[in-house]
Amino acid sequence: MAETPSAELKTTPLSGRHQTLGGRIVPFAGYGLPVQYPSGIMAEHNWTRQHAGLFDVSHMGPCFLQINQKSGDVEADHKAIAALVEPLICGDITNLKPGQIRYTLLLNETGGALDDLMIARPAAPEQAGSLYIVVNAGTKDADFSRIAAAAQGRATLNRADNGALLALQGPDAVQIMGTIVPAATDLGFMNYGSFAWNGTTLTIARSGYTGEDGFEILVAAEFAEAFWDKLLSDERVKPIGLGARDSLRLEAGLPLYGHDLDETVSPTEAGMGFAVSKRRREAGDFPGANRISKEHGGDLSRIRIGLFVEGAPAREGADILDGEDNIVGTITSGGFSPTLGRAIALGFVPPTLATPGTILGVAVRGRTQRAEVADTPFVPHRYFRKPKP
């Protein structure tokens, strides 16, 4: 039933901890990672929504891109590094404020998503001319090669995926962080900074993949267990596996690369027009700009939707049907929502069928089940946004 982990799977600095905690290790993107701990996916999911969950996401791809020749002018150095990555993506990096993180997409020449990623501008002036980038696990080698090639001779990419990347997520996350790295609680959603802790420097972002308030923390490998243990010593924190990570992000309506996003899906189709900078769209200066501009103008054949599914969960690959049982789309992620107690899904349909409330069907094991187009997120986000100064 469960896949047998192979000896060739990569480990993270916390693999020993997962074993001790009774994590059920499964292969994921070449790593052996816990899909759940003994309490199970449902309990882990609910704990994260009610208290705080701790996730080991060290399989992901953090890196730092550093310009080779700094001018010493903070704004000029930021503009120079932004100009190196912008040709690969649809987001505005040039106008990031110090400390700000941008969610964006790495695109191919036809505007399809090669990955979705975070790109951040450091807050500290002495770090100007660098970017903190986090990409997905399954795509990280290709992404890093692509970014390094685009920056060749002008900037250097330093991988940071030999460390540990942790996520602390949930309504209690901020209070818990307040007892360990108090200064980090001053970050607003989608901001990050560097913070000293016990003789090391942590890179802490106010971000996550659950829809909850929380933090994602990059920590050097040799400090990873100590920091993990420190977080878990708070009784409000429990370790959470990949299973609940998936159900949490699905409730939050967040796409998973390789499922809801792939090389054929444009940001517009993915319902992520917000990730296409207006300045960039008007300039048309990114891969696939023609297609995305047309789609923005209304020439769109499919768009990502959320669905409430009646009865059994409709899983990835299930057909979406219209009232006459014609196939009109496909489910790209589907499962059970522990918070709502019902099946939910993400999928793609023509825009004419994408209005919330539209009644569709999904084919599950040869039968049609009723499904209703729903607004996403299915469960409201609870991010901590600071009022604009």
Place this chain on the structure above:
Amino acid sequence: MTTKYTTDHEYIRIEGATGTVGITLFAQEQLGDIVFVELPGIGKVLNKGDEAAVVESVKAASEIYAPVSGTVTEINTALNSEPGLVNQDPHSAGWMFKIQLSNPSEPRRSAG
């Protein structure tokens, strides 16, 4: 009364010509939290090895196969509203369906 186990971790508890089918404690642990159970229709004729039911965990769907050939006579409708019974009490309250054996000697040979 005798209980047989399949290699897929279903059990069948046989009393006379009727068997009660469910999944083992080990199987429910492996599947994790069960959120939906799809049961066969009453009267459905199953051959040994046919897909008889489906259990859905948060993450995935898993098929339950008929451990013997026969006709479904009863289903555990309590699982419609409380699929978690399969986790809590798989051998008793979490049973799935009852089957009238078409060949009562079949399970004696092997149930899987």
